[in-house]
Amino acid sequence: MNNIVLGRSDFKKVRKTKAYYVDKSLFVEEVLNSPHETILIPRPRRFGKTMNLSLLHHFFKKKDEDESWLFDGLHIKKSSMFKEHFAKYPVIFITFKDIKHTTWDTCWEDIKHNISQVYETHSYLLNSDCLSEQELFDYKTIIKREADEAIFSNSLKMLSKHLNKYHQKEVIILTDEYDTPIHAGYQYDYYDDHIVPFMRNLLSGAYKDNSNLFKGVITGTLRISKESIFTGLNNLGVYTLLKKKFNSSFGFTEDEVKTILDDFDLSDQYSIVLKWYDGYKFGKKKVFNPWSVMNYISSNEEKPEPYWLNTSSLEMIEDVVLGKTKEQKQILRKELTDLIQDGHIIKSIDENIILKDLTNPNNELVWSFLLHSGYLKAIERIDHEYENIQKLQIPNMEVKIAYQKLVKKWFTEAVNLESLEIMLDALKNGNINHFEKFLKMVCLEIMSYHDFSGSPEKVYHALVLGMLVWLSNDYVIRSNRESGYGRYDIIFKPKDTNKQGIIIEFKRIYKDEDSEKSLDDALKQIDGKKYDVELKSEGINDVLKIAVGFTGKEVYFKKK
Numbered sequence: 323m324n325n326i327v328l329g330r331s332d333f334k335k336v337r338k339t340k341a342y343y344v345d346k347s348l349f350v351e352e353v354l355n356s357p358h359e360t361i362l363i364p365r366p367r368r369f370g371k372t373m374n375l376s377l378l379h380h381f382f383k384k385k386d387e388d389e390s391w392l393f394d395g396l397h398i399k400k401s402s403m404f405k406e407h408f409a410k411y412p413v414i415f416i417t418f419k420d421i422k423h424t425t426w427d428t429c430w431e432d433i434k435h436n437i438s439q440v441y442e443t444h445s446y447l448l449n450s451d452c453l454s455e456q457e458l459f460d461y462k463t464i465i466k467r468e469a470d471e472a473i474f475s476n477s478l479k480m481l482s483k484h485l486n487k488y489h490q491k492e493v494i495i496l497t498d499e500y501d502t503p504i505h506a507g508y509q510y511d512y513y514d515d516h517i518v519p520f521m522r523n524l525l526s527g528a529y530k531d532n533s534n535l536f537k538g539v540i541t542g543t544l545r546i547s548k549e550s551i552f553t554g555l556n557n558l559g560v561y562t563l564l565k566k567k568f569n570s571s572f573g574f575t576e577d578e579v580k581t582i583l584d585d586f587d588l589s590d591q592y593s594i595v596l597k598w599y600d601g602y603k604f605g606k607k608k609v610f611n612p613w614s615v616m617n618y619i620s621s622n623e624e625k626p627e628p629y630w631l632n633t634s635s636l637e638m639i640e641d642v643v644l645g646k647t648k649e650q651k652q653i654l655r656k657e658l659t660d661l662i663q664d665g666h667i668i669k670s671i672d673e674n675i676i677l678k679d680l681t682n683p684n685n686e687l688v689w690s691f692l693l694h695s696g697y698l699k700a701i702e703r704i705d706h707e708y709e710n711i712q713k714l715q716i717p718n719m720e721v722k723i724a725y726q727k728l729v730k731k732w733f734t735e736a737v738n739l740e741s742l743e744i745m746l747d748a749l750k751n752g753n754i755n756h757f758e759k760f761l762k763m764v765c766l767e768i769m770s771y772h773d774f775s776g777s778p779e780k781v782y783h784a785l786v787l788g789m790l791v792w793l794s795n796d797y798v799i800r801s802n803r804e805s806g807y808g809r810y811d812i813i814f815k816p817k818d819t820n821k822q823g824i825i826i827e828f829k830r831i832y833k834d835e836d837s838e839k840s841l842d843d844a845l846k847q848i849d850g851k852k853y854d855v856e857l858k859s860e861g862i863n864d865v866l867k868i869a870v871g872f873t874g875k876e877v878y879f880k881k882k
Contacts (some may be wrong), residue, residue: 324556326620331372333380336836337392342585344578344612345703347398349374349571353539356402358559360529360538364545365563365604365808366696368613368630369572371541372419375496378539383413398410411494411536412526414478416440419499426512433520434467437477441465444485450532452487475520479527482534489541495528501542504551508677522551530555544694546676562673563693564700569605574612576600583709586619594618594670596657603699614720628720631727632698638672639697640728642680655805657689660734662725662790662801666701670709689714699722711871726791737767746792749814752822754866754881758872761870763876789814796821811848814856823857823865831871831878841880844869848882 327341336343353361378809380392388668390408393399416436423429441464447453453461457480463469464477482493500521507517529538545560552558561567574582583589594607595615600607617629657667672712679687692698693714704711733742745760747753767783789812790799798815814824827844831837845867848854854865873879 326616328616331376333373333376334389334392342582342616344574344582346370346571347377347381347393347396348401350378350398350407351401351567352568352571353378353537354407356559359535359557360540360555360559362540362542362545362558362560363568363572363762364542364560364694365572365646366694367543367600368611368633369696370612372417372498374571375415375417375498375539375541378494380538381408382411383409383487384411384491385409411491412444413490413494413496414440414444414485414655415496415498416478417498418502421503422506423503424506424510426507426516429506429512429517430471431467432502433470434474437474438465438467441477441481443806444481447484447488450488452484454704457484469533473519475523476527478524478535479532482528482532486534488671493534494536495538497525497528497538497540499542500525500540500551503542504546504637504677505543513678518546518550522553524633525551526553526555529558543551544678544691545673547676549634552677560673563602563604563670563671564712566605569607570609572612572706573602573604573609574615576608579610579615582615582619583757591624594624594626597632598628601699601715601721602696602785603701611718611720626719628723630720631724636724638772639692639695639724640731642691658725658729659790659801661698661714662722662729664716666715668711668713670702671700671712673710697724699777717863726794729788730791733791737764737788741767742788742792746789748825749794750793752866754868758879758881761879765870765872765877797824811853813853813856815860816862819861821862823854823862824868825853825857825865826868826870827853829869829871831873833873835873837871837873837878838880841846841869841871841878844871845880845882 325339325341327339330336335341348557352796356369359775381387390399393404393408398404418433418436421429421432421436422604423432429686441461445465448458448461460469460473461484464473469477478495482495485493486490503517504513507513525540529535529540531809545562546552559695563569579595580589583592583595590842595610595618597679600608600620601612602611611630613633614629616625621627634830654659660667667689670695672687672690673694675687675691675694680691689698693700693712696717699717700712702713703716704713716725741760741763745757745764748756748760765785791812796817798817800813800815801811811828812824812826813860816823825848827848829840829844848867848869854867857865867882869878869880869882871880
C-alpha cells in the first residue's frame, strides 16, 4: 500500500484503491468515549479533518452490504466497540469545505446545493410512510432547492427526525468545515447579515436539544464565538489544538512520520521534514503537517517546498498579520520582527474567535487566530490565575516563508523596490557610500508612506522586517531593542565568515542636540556594550559599525 494519492479525502475510496493510509481509526473510539453528545474539533486546514469525518461516516453508516473489509488491519477493528457500533446508525454527513464565494447569492446557492445532495442521499424516505404530506412536500422542495431559507435552516434537524423514525435508531450528524463560508462572509461582507444567522440556525437545529441525535461531530479551523454560532448549545464539547484529547487524531505524530519515511526508504531525510513540516503541538503532542509530508514524499525531490502554503490564498491572514489600519500595522510590526528572527512572543490566547473583532487595533485576538489557523504554535503555557497565557513561535520553515511573503509584499508597497535592492546590494558588497545614500532614501520613503515622522523606532521595525526577508540567505540578522531613549541595534552576521559583519545603531536626535555628537555617542555605545563580541567569537573580525540618526524626516549617517 505504498501508493500515495494526494487530495483524496473519501475514506472508502482510499481503502478500496489500496492507497497509502496512516491509521487514524481509533478516532472512532475517542468520539464514542467522549462524554459530550456533540463535539467541535477545530484544526488547521489540510490536517485530515475531512478524511476523519469520512472515516466516521463509513464506520457508523447502516449499509445493505457488508463493508467491514474497509477496516481490515486497522486498530479499530480490534476494539470491542467495533462489533457494538459498526454500521448501526443512520448518518447525515455534510461538508462546507468548498463554499468560499465572494457574494452571498453564490454562497447561498452552493449551501442549498449541498443540503439538497444530503437529502438526495436519503431519498428512499420519499417512498416510506414515515413522512406526513407537509413533510413530503418540504423534502421535495429541498431536493429541488426551491425551499425558503427558514426550511433550509431547519433541514438537518428535520432530516434527523425522519431518519430516526424510519430506522428506529438515533442519528449521527457530521458537519465538516462549518466555518469556511463564515470566513468568506467576513472577507466579502456578508458575515453579520447572512452567513452567521444562517449557520447559527442550521447548527442549533441539528445539535441543540435534538432528541433524534446520538452523536454529533463538527470540524472547522476556528471556534467561532459561542455567542455568534453555538448559542445555547449546552451539550457541546470543544477540543481545540491546546487540549490533550484528540491530540494525535489530526496531523502526523513523530512516530508516524518516521514509519512513513521508512516505508518509502527516505529515513535519511527526516531532518529535512523536521525542519520544514514539524513544529506543531496539539495538546502536548508533537505534530507534523500531513499534507506537506505526503507531498514531499511523493514529489521524489530532495528540495522541500511550502506545499501547505501553496494550497490557499494568504489574503485572509494578510489583513491579520499586516493589519488593516495604520494603528494595527504599527502594533504588529515589533512582534513580527521577533517571530521572523525565530524568537517568541507571549500573548493571552482566546479559544473563542469573533472575526469582526480582528480589525480592532487594540485587540490581541490576532494571535489566537494565527495559532488556531496553524500559523503559530504554542510552545509553553505561562502560569496565570485567570488568563490562558502562551509562549508562541512560528512552527517551521514552511510557515516562516508565509510571513516573509507577506512582509515582502507590504515592504514593496512602502518602498521603491529598485532603491531597496541597490541599498541591500551595496550593504552586502561593502559599498558604504551607496548604502548610506539609499538608506536615507528608503527611510524617508517608509516615513512618508506611514507617517512615521519623529518615530525612528517605527522606521527601525519596518527596516528590520525588510532586511530580514531580503538578506536572510546571506546573513543571520538579530535585533536588540533598548527601552528609554529609543536606541536600537541590528547585527548582521554573515553566513560566510570571510565576509564583513555589520552592526547598525539607531538613535533619535532631538532638535536641540548636536547630530554629530549623537552619532559619535551611538558608535561609542556599540564599542562600550561590546556588540561585536558575538561576531568575533565566530571568527568574524572585520566588523563595520554604523550609526543612523533621525531628526524628524532628516536622516544622518556615520560609520566606523
